[in-house]
Amino acid sequence: MNRPADLIVHNAHVHTVDPDLPRAEAVAVRDGEIVWVGDADGWTAWQGPATEVVDARGRLLLPGFIDAHNHVRLGSDAACVQLAGARSLEEIGARITAWLAQHPDADWVEAEAFDYSAIPDGRMPTAADLDAFTGDRPALVLSYDVHTAWLNTAALRRLGIDAATVQTAYGTVQKHPETGEPTGFLTDFAVRGLSRAGHRALREAGVPWAHPDRQYQRLCGSLDMAAAYGITTVVEPQNSLDDLELFERASAEGRLRSRLVAALFHPRGTTEADLAEFAEAAQRFDGDRIRVGPLKLYIDDVVEPHTAALLEPYAGHAHHRGETFYPPAEFATTVAALDAAGFQLFVHATGDRGIRTVLDAFEHARTVNGPHDARHQVVHVECLDPADTPRFAQLDVVACMQPRHCAPDIAGPGQDWAEAVGKERWTKAWPMRTLHASGARLAFSSDWNVAEMDPMVGLFTAVTREGLTGGPAWMPEETVDLATAIHGYTMGSAWANHLDRRLGSITVGKQADLVLLSRDLFAIEDPREILDTVVDLSTVGGQIVVGQIVARRP
Structure with a gap:
């Protein structure tokens, strides 16, 4: 050790999400990196006159949350009627x-x-x-899902x-x-209205919601919320090139306190010239705090208005199964070309036929281009046919899922989602445990503002499949344990976004993105206490974002 640490957190339950050292009691940070993780009083060797020392008093210290699908640019708009x-x-x-x-x-x-x-x-x-x-x-x-x-x-x-x-x-x-x-x-509003052309058309028609100032207000509000919830990395999954200046402005004005990964929207009909612009943007934004690069595609829409693509007709319909936005062969060709060009793909797929079409396309790309470290994602995975479950692990495709979406007060019995697919398909709904058991990589996220941004809401739903106001769980056989849920919000999301070498776990040499919670979630008896848990302290690159030093030792 050449110099003392800048920050030490001790007397904590450190859940590292690192299999080589699963638990610890203290962490030392210097120059934005984790330099020591250990037990007992070993941290004292890292203390100097200027070291900030936090006594965690037994609370839970985690890697910073990585929200793998968070529409911070859409956000919640204070100028709108809230429904x-x-x-x-x-x-x-x-x-x-x-x-x-x-x-x-x-x-x-x-x-x-x-x-x-x-x-x-x-x-x-x-x-x-x-x-x-x-x-x-x-x-x-x-x-609520901004799809209509x-x-x-x-x-x-x-x-x-x-x-x-x-x-x-x-x-x-x-x-x-x-x-x-x-x-x-x-x-198709999410597919068209949030595209570059769609947004410009709304703005030119004088729709106030589409004005850049309103967009920036939404973005700043969402970024503040992300920081408060201990989300140290936000993955914004759908942006046009026009939107990047909003992030630049937020960074310049000090409003971007979390790291940001921005995916660019690839609608059907995207040209080679567009792809060249995407590649240039990825080179221009490749820093520690803002990275641009993945591409967002859609294969289908959403279940509630019957626009997701199902293998069998919707409940109560003789023939209607929804549609895919591309013919399967065209989609497979498109995916293979983008894969060959080196783009990582996030593909929205909710229906079982939509998901199968995407997996078929990824398999085709793998056959044509050979396997490589692509880390493509199927986003949402709401209605998965069991025959396709093992394909995620076989193809090394990430299941990017939003636990809150499967809560009974959103999608369960009596709600439009469950009624649209019919009871016989409920076993296909958000099969998180089945996917995890199959070896699939899970990345968890909020899908704000479709659902609450707070990771505590996501963790609670993942481990209970219950609604926020109580009542019976829906499909509780697909819950996951707390450690798996936390992994989905940390290392799972880090791996899914090529961030695992420097984020996602409390490991020496990684960036010091840390979250200290108000209680130890592993010690609680009632899972509903998760919902009352807040972030007491968080850091991004060792810099405090939330909270303050609660104890300092000279």
Whole structure:
């Protein structure tokens, strides 16, 4: 040892997520790196006059959380009507009416986080449903998963959507089966509306939600939240080249306190010129705090509006199975070409046919290009056919999953997800334990703002499959133990994003991204105590982000 440590945390339960040294009691940090991990009083040899010393008092010290799929750029928009928790059309209307009373001069009504199950009779919403609350003021309402948009009649007019419009740059127009008129419901919003072209079209049409200043406000709010929750690395999974300047601005203004990995969106029709720009951006942003590089693709959409691709028809339908965005052969060719060019791929797939199509494409790429350290991801893995379970480990493909999505109050019995697939397919729902047992690599994440960003919510759901307000677990045979869940949020996500050599575990030589929790999760008896746990202290590269030094010894 040449110099003392800058920071020491001792008297802790250090869960290292390092199989070579699973547990320890103290950690020493110098120049942003972990320089010592051990037990008892060995840390005192690293103490100097200026060393900051934290007595953890038995609390749990973990590697910093790595949220492998977190839409910080979308975030939650304070300028929108907030519809989370609105369980009926009447409640949606009441919240919009109250917002209008407070914003009488608003040009647009914008709302977010509507739940499909709030619409009566299991149908999708219509413009007429909104007209009753909004009148002649245009309204744009986004679903909780941001995969669909709901417009009123005034918005349809303002955006120029009529019976002749099949598709816009920001979504696919749903039509009334008898009249052919647009219903006001747009599917594929996440695929089109969040693309470079879709976002520009919304901005040019004067939709305030798409303005760069509003985007930046959402980003900063989400970044602050990530820091507070001990998320030391954020993986933003879907961005256009236009969006990168938002991250540069956040970094320059000191708002980017977590590390960031930004994936670029690759919609169908992406050109060679686009790919060249993607590669240039990856070279330009390849630093310790901001890295650009992976590509985001979609093979299907989401289950609730019946736009995910299933092997068998949706419950109550004779033939409808959803669609893939690419024919399988074209998708396999596309994936092989991107794999050969060296791009890592994040592919959204929720339905069992969508997931199989992606695995088939990865297998084709492996056959054509040979195996290499690609670390491609299937993102969501909501409805997995058992025949495809072993293929994740065989192909070394990551299952990037969001534990909170499988909670009974979001997807379980009586919710649109469970009803859409039908009870006979519930055993396919988010099979985390089965995948883990098969040898698949799991990376866990929040999918904010589709679900709560707090990793404690994700950990709780992963180990219980219960809702936040109680009630019975749904498919509890697919829970995982706490150590596995923590691994998914740390080393699993680090490996999934090529960060495992410097992040993901408390190991000498790695970056000092650390999280000290308010209690030892391994010592609690009731898993619901996880939900009451907070971050007392966190560091990124040894620099304190959350909390303060609670004890200093000269």
